[in-house]
Amino acid sequence: MSRGGFISVARGVGWRNIHNWFTNPAMVIPGLLFPLFFFTAFAGGLSRVDSVPGFDYDAGYTTFVYGFVLLQAAAFGGVFTSFSVARDFESGFSRRLMLAAGNRLGIVGGYWLAALARSAFNIAAITVVALLAGLTIDGNVVDLAGLYVLVLLVNAFAMLAGAGVAMRLRTMQAGPAIQVPFFLLLFLAPVWVPYDLLTGWVEAAAAFNPITLVLEANRGFLAGDPVKVLPAFLIVVALIGVSMLWARGGLRSAERAA
Amino acid sequence: MSGLAVQVGALARRSIVRTLRQPAMVVPSLLFPLMLLSINSSGLDSATRLPGFPTDSYFQFALAIAFVQGALFSANSAGTNVANDIESGFMNRLALTPLRRVALMMGQLAGILALGLIQALTFLLVGWAFGAGFEAGLPGALLIVLLSLLISLAFGCIGAFVALRSGSGEAVQGVFPLFFAALFLSSMSLPRDLIESDWFRTVADWNPVSYMLEGIRSLMIVGWDAEALALGFGCAGVLALLALVAASSALRTRMVRT
Numbered sequence: 001m002s003r004g005g006f007i008s009v010a011r012g013v014g015w016r017n018i019h020n021w022f023t024n025p026a027m028v029i030p031g032l033l034f035p036l037f038f039f040t041a042f043a044g045g046l047s048r049v050d051s052v053p054g055f056d057y058d059a060g061y062t063t064f065v066y067g068f069v070l071l072q073a074a075a076f077g078g079v080f081t082s083f084s085v086a087r088d089f090e091s092g093f094s095r096r097l098m099l100a101a102g103n104r105l106g107i108v109g110g111y112w113l114a115a116l117a118r119s120a121f122n123i124a125a126i127t128v129v130a131l132l133a134g135l136t137i138d139g140n141v142v143d144l145a146g147l148y149v150l151v152l153l154v155n156a157f158a159m160l161a162g163a164g165v166a167m168r169l170r171t172m173q174a175g176p177a178i179q180v181p182f183f184l185l186l187f188l189a190p191v192w193v194p195y196d197l198l199t200g201w202v203e204a205a206a207a208f209n210p211i212t213l214v215l216e217a218n219r220g221f222l223a224g225d226p227v228k229v230l231p232a233f234l235i236v237v238a239l240i241g242v243s244m245l246w247a248r249g250g251l252r253s254a255e256r257a258a
Numbered sequence: 259m260s261g262l263a264v265q266v267g268a269l270a271r272r273s274i275v276r277t278l279r280q281p282a283m284v285v286p287s288l289l290f291p292l293m294l295l296s297i298n299s300s301g302l303d304s305a306t307r308l309p310g311f312p313t314d315s316y317f318q319f320a321l322a323i324a325f326v327q328g329a330l331f332s333a334n335s336a337g338t339n340v341a342n343d344i345e346s347g348f349m350n351r352l353a354l355t356p357l358r359r360v361a362l363m364m365g366q367l368a369g370i371l372a373l374g375l376i377q378a379l380t381f382l383l384v385g386w387a388f389g390a391g392f393e394a395g396l397p398g399a400l401l402i403v404l405l406s407l408l409i410s411l412a413f414g415c416i417g418a419f420v421a422l423r424s425g426s427g428e429a430v431q432g433v434f435p436l437f438f439a440a441l442f443l444s445s446m447s448l449p450r451d452l453i454e455s456d457w458f459r460t461v462a463d464w465n466p467v468s469y470m471l472e473g474i475r476s477l478m479i480v481g482w483d484a485e486a487l488a489l490g491f492g493c494a495g496v497l498a499l500l501a502l503v504a505a506s507s508a509l510r511t512r513m514v515r516t
Contacts (some may be wrong), residue, residue, distance in 0.1 A: 026432070033435060041442035044458030048448060052304045187297050193304050202300030 005102035006109060013097070013110020017084055018117045031080045032122050035073040036129060039065060043133060046192060054197055059138050059223040066130045067219040068191050071211070073126050074151040075158040075182050077119030081111055082162025082178045089170035095258050104255065108163060108247050115159035119152065138224035146229060147221035153236045154214060158182055160243035167250030170257065185211050210235045265357055269365020277335060277369035287331035287373060288380055291324035295384075298323070302447065310452055313479050318390040321381065322474040323446050325402065326467060328377035329409040330437040336370045337417030337430030344425045344512070353513050363506055367414055374410030378403045390478060398477040401487070408494040409470050413437065415501030422508035444468040466493035 021027050042065040050061040057064050088094040094107075101107055127135075139147065162178040169177065188205040189212045190198055198206055206212045217232035277283060299317035306314050313319050343349045343366075352362060382399055385392070392399050420433050444467040445453070453459040462468045473490015476483040 030435070037435075037439060037442060041447075044455040045442070045447050045453055045462070046302075046305075047458075048308060048452050048454040049302070049305050052307050054304070187301075190301075192301050197304040198301060199303040200300035202297060 006106040009101045009103050009106025010109030013107050014113030017114030035069045035126050039069040062135050063222050066135050067222050070151050072186055073122040074119045074155040077122055078115045078155045078158025079162050079179055079182050081115035081159050082166045085111055085163045086166035086172050086174045090172050098258050112159050119155040137222055139221045143221040157239045157243050160247040164246035164250040167254040189215050265361035266364045270368030273365050273369030274372040277373050283335045287328055291327040295320055295324045321385045321390050322471045324381045325406045325474050326470055329413045332370045332374055332410040333413035333417035334434050336414035337421040338427050340418045340421035341427035341430050359509055370410055370414035374407045378406040392478055393481040394477040402474050402477050405473055412494050412498035412501055415505045419505040419508050422512050440467045469493040
């Protein structure tokens with residue numbers, strides 16, 4: 001298969017999804033609303049938590065929460081794009097697409113472009129709201145570049161992992177199977193307080209959760225005190241590698257069923 | 259048995275059986291509140307170290323959220339059931355019978371109350387099993403069930419109102435995030451006097467969900483707090499009454515349209 005085939009298919013699928021998404025408020029709003037909603041509820045309702053003895057994050061609670069919400073927006077940008085994959089299979093559009101596409105991996109590439117666009121839009125909107133709400137960023141330009149590259153890599157992981165499920169199940173009823181694992185991955189991390197203040201089973205789960213590393217790296221970038229950068233990037237790249245294989249397997253499964 | 263009682267009985271039986279026969283409606287309404295409770299109570303346990311926090315167990319503090327969150331699922335399930343009846347034409351066929359509107363409304367709400375009862379008993383049992391104290395004892399626990407049912411009724415009526423006005427299950431699903439906004443913008447995570455952010459505290463002060471939570475919470479943490487109970491029952495009762503009137507009016511319009 002030619003590289004040109006991959007790019008033209010990816011561009012076509014990506015453009016279609018981005019267009020569908022931007023012209024349909026029912027698709028724009030949930031992806032935007034939920035992170036905004038969590039940001040508002042946590043940054044506003046829990047801000048006193050930074051007074052708990054042992055809460056050691058100088059950039060403030062709004063910045064602490066922003067680090068998580070950014071990750072949530074990126075991950076759910078990928079997850080919601082996977083819903084589009086499932087919908088396209090359910091409606092029969094994907095069967096026709098697979099007949100027409102010169103390079104079927106380009107289909108996955110197109111959905112990834114759409115996920116990237118959705119996340120970039122959501123992240124921009126959330127950042128504006130957070131800045132208005134008093135977000136302070138102590139990191140420099142290099143830290144911020146590291147931060148946004150890291151969360152966009154998480155977006156790619158979420159989209160590929162979700163697409164793998166969607167292409168295997170090929171129905172909108174796959175929604176919970178796509179969404180719930182990411183919900184758990186995100187919330188079984190140090191969401192509201194630093195890791196050292198977690199207790200009980202969430203502490204144990206967070207110790208093994210790869211998202212904990214990513215979240216801590218995010219917060220380090222924002223505070224201008226980067227921590228665990230290399231492990232965070234390595235783990236996300238590894239997750240992308242595994243989810244690529246998972247998505248390719250899903251595509252093969254869909255091809256066999258077509 | 260009077261005609262009205264027979265009508266209500268038949269429709270209530272149908273509504274209860276239909277609700278209980280849909281695991282997709284019952285299971286998430288139990289599972290998600292318990293999941294959130296479990297994650298919250300581990301993740302935010304350190305918040306109990308804040309001066310003025312009313313208990314040393316965040317699990318005990320957060321248990322009230324499960325009751326209100328369960329009630330929010332009631333709204334969704336009531337609305338979806340009513341919308342299904344409209345979309346499938348069942349409501350049209352009922353309109354051709356001498357059925358009284360009040361019987362239809364009461365019958366539809368019976369399923370919600372059954373679901374609310376299952377939820378309340380489950381959350382109470384989970385609370386007991388995991389060591390949450392109930393300062394008001396067994397009578398207090400019964401009062402928690404009563405308040406929980408009233409809250410379920412209030413949100414269930416709102417769900418039914420939306421369904422009757424719109425005739426669409428999608429509209430009900432679209433309203434669902436607003437209910438969650440009401441929960442998150444309340445004293446869900448911290449007592450109101452510990453909320454640092456002024457605007458958030460003002461929203462929480464005006465949000466009736468705060469008082470519903472505090473009513474349930476008072477029976478678990480404080481014992482018999484007349485003010486908290488009056489406000490909890492008052493807010494839930496007024497909301498239930500207003501929503502019931504609105505839903506009845508929407509039902510009248512819907513039947514005329516039919």
